[in-house]
Amino acid sequence: MVAAVASDHAVRGSTLTLREVSHRFNFEGQPLPVLDRISLQVGRGEFVALLGPSGCGKSTLLRLVAGLDTPTAGSLLTEGREIEAPDPSRVVVFQDPTLYPWRTVWSNVALGLEARGLLRTHRGRIEDALRLVGLTGFANAYPHQLSGGMAQRAALARALVNDPKLLILDEPLGQLDSLTRIAMQAELVALWQRSSFTALLVTHDVEEALLLAGRVIVLSDRPARIKAEVINSQPYPRHRGDPHFVELRREVFEHLGLDEAW
Amino acid sequence: MAAAWLVVAALTAFWPDKPESDWTYTGSFAIACAVLAVALALATFAGGRFVAFQRLQRLSPWLFALALFFAAWEAVTAKRGLLPLPFFPPPQAILEVAIDDWGRLAEGIFASARLLASGYFIGAAVGFVTGVAIGWSRLAGYWIHPVLRFIGPLPATAWLPLAFFVFPSSFSASIFLIALATGFPVTVLTWSGVACVKSAYYDIARTLGATQRFLVLKVAIPAAMPHVFVGLFMGLGNSFAVLVVAEMLGVKAGLGWYLQWAQGWAAYANMYAALLVMALLCSGLITLLFRLRDRLLSWQKGLVRW
Numbered sequence: 001m002v003a004a005v006a007s008d009h010a011v012r013g014s015t016l017t018l019r020e021v022s023h024r025f026n027f028e029g030q031p032l033p034v035l036d037r038i039s040l041q042v043g044r045g046e047f048v049a050l051l052g053p054s055g056c057g058k059s060t061l062l063r064l065v066a067g068l069d070t071p072t073a074g075s076l077l078t079e080g081r082e083i084e085a086p087d088p089s090r091v092v093v094f095q096d097p098t099l100y101p102w103r104t105v106w107s108n109v110a111l112g113l114e115a116r117g118l119l120r121t122h123r124g125r126i127e128d129a130l131r132l133v134g135l136t137g138f139a140n141a142y143p144h145q146l147s148g149g150m151a152q153r154a155a156l157a158r159a160l161v162n163d164p165k166l167l168i169l170d171e172p173l174g175q176l177d178s179l180t181r182i183a184m185q186a187e188l189v190a191l192w193q194r195s196s197f198t199a200l201l202v203t204h205d206v207e208e209a210l211l212l213a214g215r216v217i218v219l220s221d222r223p224a225r226i227k228a229e230v231i232n233s234q235p236y237p238r239h240r241g242d243p244h245f246v247e248l249r250r251e252v253f254e255h256l257g258l259d260e261a262w
Numbered sequence: 263m264a265a266a267w268l269v270v271a272a273l274t275a276f277w278p279d280k281p282e283s284d285w286t287y288t289g290s291f292a293i294a295c296a297v298l299a300v301a302l303a304l305a306t307f308a309g310g311r312f313v314a315f316q317r318l319q320r321l322s323p324w325l326f327a328l329a330l331f332f333a334a335w336e337a338v339t340a341k342r343g344l345l346p347l348p349f350f351p352p353p354q355a356i357l358e359v360a361i362d363d364w365g366r367l368a369e370g371i372f373a374s375a376r377l378l379a380s381g382y383f384i385g386a387a388v389g390f391v392t393g394v395a396i397g398w399s400r401l402a403g404y405w406i407h408p409v410l411r412f413i414g415p416l417p418a419t420a421w422l423p424l425a426f427f428v429f430p431s432s433f434s435a436s437i438f439l440i441a442l443a444t445g446f447p448v449t450v451l452t453w454s455g456v457a458c459v460k461s462a463y464y465d466i467a468r469t470l471g472a473t474q475r476f477l478v479l480k481v482a483i484p485a486a487m488p489h490v491f492v493g494l495f496m497g498l499g500n501s502f503a504v505l506v507v508a509e510m511l512g513v514k515a516g517l518g519w520y521l522q523w524a525q526g527w528a529a530y531a532n533m534y535a536a537l538l539v540m541a542l543l544c545s546g547l548i549t550l551l552f553r554l555r556d557r558l559l560s561w562q563k564g565l566v567r568w
């Protein structure tokens with residue numbers, strides 16, 4: 001498995017188990033089923049990507065994993081224990097960066113450390129995280145002075161300083177230009193290999209999913225069900241032009257029902 | 263600009279006052295204008311290099327208009343007597359008050375400032391804490407909200423008769439009234455500020471391990487600050503109104519009382535002087551609050567300049 005390649009201290013990542021997770025919202029008085037009996041087993045230090053059409057329920061699933069909401073049915077477990085509330089060992093990078101406008105980039109990134117009272121001892125990590133996402137020169141900028149992509153990178157840094165055991169990424173690179181995006185994808189892989197956390201990534205981009213993840217879960221339209229699972233055990237760094245990669249991409253597109261489109 | 267003020271000075275000094283008037287400070291007013299003129303002239307010749315001078319230049323249309331205004335005022339009052347006395351005294355009469363009666367004016371300023379500051383700070387602090395409590399805790403909202411809805415819209419001055427006999431002194435009664443007038447808008451706006459904090463802000467802090475305390479102090483309150491300041495501005499405006507009324511009717515001190523007293527003695531020049539001082543004071547306090555806001559909320563873009 002890919003996870004084994006990650007590093008020898010792979011014990012740091014946590015496991016994640018979803019058992020028949022279903023979720024419903026109330027929308028204009030009607031129940032709106034969003035997740036339909038999703039079962040998934042993510043191993044320690046594994047990198048899993050969730051791929052599915054817009055509005056199918058990916059962000060909803062991530063909120064459940066984070067512990068921000070509780071599912072209508074089924075159960076979610078990490079390290080064999082039920083997920084009941086948010087925990088700093090599971091850090092989310094939300095789709096929308098949502099930086100605090102009253103804090104500078106630096107103190108936005110410092111948020112998690114401050115909340116847990118670790119700022120004094122772990123201050124250096126903030127610089128490291130900012131360097132990693134290329135925002136060193138903007139430490140003192142306010143969010144309204146950042147571009148959309150920079151805000152997203154700041155949000156990524158805010159998650160990374162916490163040294164999570166499970167990193168939950170909701171289209172974290174969505175607003176970046178293609179060049180920065182490629183660079184950040186490489187950074188993410190390097191980071192994951194180095195820190196060996198477990199990663200759960202939501203993306204619209206089939207190539208991104210296949211470049212980063214060891215396993216790509218294809219979800220159906222709302223209510224989301226698991227449609228297919230594509231495993232990519234190629235070593236990193238992966239190349240888009242590689243024949244095996246092209247074959248996998250075709251396979252994923254087929255599962256998404258887009259095989260004629262390209 | 264300097265010339266305009268020189269003209270005002272000359273006009274005041276050499277155009278004789280209307281017969282039967284006894285303005286003792288005509289000469290002083292002329293000298294004051296002349297000094298201002300000289301100062302402006304000096305600034306124009308010497309000050310070209312300084313930043314302060316550029317600011318002065320921006321003000322020059324205003325300084326010119328003021329000179330015109332004073333000239334006209336001087337002409338229609340002291341010189342020609344077109345406006346009825348004692349309701350419209352000439353500028354030198356106000357100067358006279360400022361020089362002769364400054365002791366009592368200063369006493370008034372001090373008394374008003376003390377009353378206003380105590381009432382305003384108490385009201386703002388209580389309003390802020392109450393607002394946060396209602397915005398944050400459902401229980402607090404359940405109990406406080408109806409009271410607020412019922413009593414809040416009542417003008418603070420309506421409590422005046424009651425306050426003056428319930429409280430041991432008229433001073434403490436006035437503090438209560440000013441605090442009430444300040445507290446209501448601060449409470450409502452703090453509450454609405456806390457209530458409309460985006461839930462995503464809380465989600466982020468919660469996933470990063472924030473405690474309830476952190477959510478209130480480091481997320482809800484900073485996010486609500488722009489609203490809180492709107493409340494503080496409204497409260498300050500209200501507090502001025504209540505201050506004057508309370509001083510006129512209860513506390514026998516302060517600028518409001520001075521106004522009343524001047525009117526009672528038909529000392530209209532004193533009244534104008536007090537009004538002028540009061541305008542400067544209120545405007546100064548509002549400016550101060552704006553400065554504070556600009557400092558604390560420098561992260562906001564597109565702030566209104568005062």
Ligand SMILES: Nc1ncnc2c1ncn2[C@@H]1O[C@H](COP(=O)(O)OP(=O)(O)OP(=O)(O)O)[C@@H](O)[C@H]1O
Nearest residue numbers: 025026027034053054055056057058059060061222
């Ligand atoms: N709080 C809510 N109340 C009611 N309906 C909701 C709520 N949140 C999400 N939904 C609905 O749930 C569905 C799934 O939303 P979700 O945000 O999970 O989609 P998504 O897969 O992340 O989409 P995208 O890729 O566009 O981000 C949507 O149809 C949405 O309308």
Ligand SMILES: [Mg+2]
Nearest residue numbers: 058059095170
């Ligand atoms: Mg989403």
